[in-house]
Amino acid sequence: MAHALTFCQWVLLAGCAAASLYAMLAAVAMPFFSTRAAGAARQSAHSFADVGVSVLKPLCGAEPRLYENLRTFCDQRHGRFQLVLGVSTPDDAAIPVVRRLQAAYPWHDIELAVDTRVHGSNLKVSNLINMAERARHEVIVIADSDIAVDPDYLDTVAAPLADRTIGIVTCLYVAKGVGGFWPRIGALFINEWFAPSVRVAHAAGSRRFGFGATLALRRTTLARIGGFDALKNCLADDYWLAEHVRALGLRTVLSRVIVATDVIEPDFSALWQRETRWLRTIRSLNPLGFAFLFVTFTSPWLLAGAWLAGNLSAGAPDDLHRWTAYASAASAAAGCAARVLLHARAARHRRTFWVDLPLVPLRDTLLALQWFASAFGSHVVWRGARVPVSSAGAGAERAAMDAMEISDGG
Template sequence: MMPMVYTVYGFAIFFMIAWVCLWLIHIMAFSYSKWKLHRTVDRSPPEQAYPGVSILKPLTGVDPNLLSNLETFFSLDYPTYEILFCVEHEKDPAVMLVKHSLLPKYPNVDARLFIGGIRVGVNPKINNMHPAYMAAKYPLILVSDAGIRMREDSLLDMVQHMREDVAIVHQMPFVCDAEGFAAVYEKVYFGTAQARMYLGADFLGINCHVGMSSLVRRCALEEAGGLAAFADYLAEDFFMAKEVLARGWKMRVASLPALQNSGSRSVGALQARLKRWARLRIAMVPTTALLEPLSECLPLGAGAAWAAGQLFGAEPLPFFLVHVLVWFLSDWLILRSVQNGSPPFTKVQFLVGWAWSECCAPFVLAAALLNPEISWRTRCYRLDWGGRAHELKPSHTRKL
């Protein structure tokens, strides 16, 4: 009987410690967001000229927002930069958009188009960017996904964070304002759960690098083997940061978040992304499968409510309800901080989006565990433990 009692109390103590730690992360992330995000960018002339930046823009297909997103890169408030568009196939509609809608409209901006790519591994994004990377002429490389929309001062903000000992400056993922439930769900996720763990990890010095908008010092990347060294990983951003940090360089989060502005938002599309990211995390860090549920409001709250009853005689249901209420209010505060003001929807819409996001989170993780195959664009991959990827032939894939 005694071993069973010790086991029950052991689990209860574990859940209570996890609960306390997550609330410390809540406090840490919110406080850090108020200090870190949306600082005023210093526009005064620098003592030394800012280094040039080569912007790599990998493109695949077009959507209704692509043209306006790309145009924001032609009006950056930065003295010296080039834009290198990368398209894998000649017949991709993005080729015509760049050739006929962008390059003629902005003849005074240094911009080029690279078509074809070079296969250096299984990662299609790296294969697509590699010719442009080899042709880049500046010491700083900005890798920016097609769906990113830039403020005029975003690049200047990133470069100002690039100190002598820093090799990577990345923007925290967020989203532009948009209408519809999918947009609410997207903003709630990136402004609460994603922001909390991203800011907490950065504050604690944990590798949280997401490469959708990432400024890299080229010499540091070359020390790690160059862009091609990470072509066998789908999570090239994580492993790039890992190798660069291992060589003594530092990494910083910029003040301004990365503004994703997809032209085709849907609940299904966002959940497909979340499943893909969960599969990547599980392959890279297998303990994710055990620890990630404890970062979610509902599983953690249920475990902590049971633990409080075992350890302190507390009523589990009131404990759980108070936990959910305070978590909800905490998420509202951090969303306002990341948004730098009120979000573009009502508190009722936030409640619905938040409840949907929290209820779906355990099922997204379960789906990622049950099917380890990763669907990306028109390709499908399977990951080894450690993150190395293998592309699957069409006959070996199945619908996710």
């Protein structure tokens, strides 16, 4: 007589299969940029090369490698650009770094904006509101302070805006840990979970994203959504900036450019705080998507699938249990192969592949724990301040409606 599988066994089998499928899709989706799209971007770049670009970089403190990262924005091939670097206090530790940059590149238009005015609960957006007054060019590029770029960056991210149906251009990023073990773990969060999940969503047709690493748009588009004031009380300001632009009927483009970012959290506590902030923000923006993130934490599911296969094979009282054991083992094996392939594509270098490979199960397990913890709680900590998670969601919806009224003359 056949014995039915228990509910827990069905859950483990389904979870292992779903995680394995996701790992396969993520590994395949990694190199999703087509040569045709890249060629179109190069052609558009020529027609957009003479358009001026104002780069806005809100700063807060002297981060490690701040000067080196800012230098990459000075080494651009674009013919006409301006750098506006903003701080909100006159004693900010980033100011000497900016002065050093101005001295090293006196031929560039580099402006330091020191402005203490606060316009809302999001201090970064307050900084951007103050900086925007100094932007002089048609194209606005907002980029985080810890971003490093190649010399063709401005040409490439500005190019798609030559198409008037495109409203905003954004970039993914590759992370590098700076300063020890926990930054390495944090870099894996970005390179092997965040970026692949975006690429899977992009390959499936989603365009509902915007990343602070780069957001490029026309000055006229920014004005139509009500300027940065529309975001002053939003936690996820990068996402909502892109969402406001999409509400105008304009398209979002994920650039073929991949910029570099530093992960500098020195210890477990700081890393946990940062990553749970990201996950709680995702929860507030997309509760259903957050709920299904469990399939993206592959290692715990693959381990559970392997355990299930062994457990069923040991007893195997009937064909149902034997075939279930085979299916679970096959799913776990395929998932392991896909997870290693995903790690290889994200690592980009042979040395980092081997050095970080033993960290993959730890990274996936930690992510699963953070996901569970992020399902609870109503606040996040950002730049030392407690911010209600609701400001990433409902408050931003109200801001979007206000922005539409402004753009419609209401």
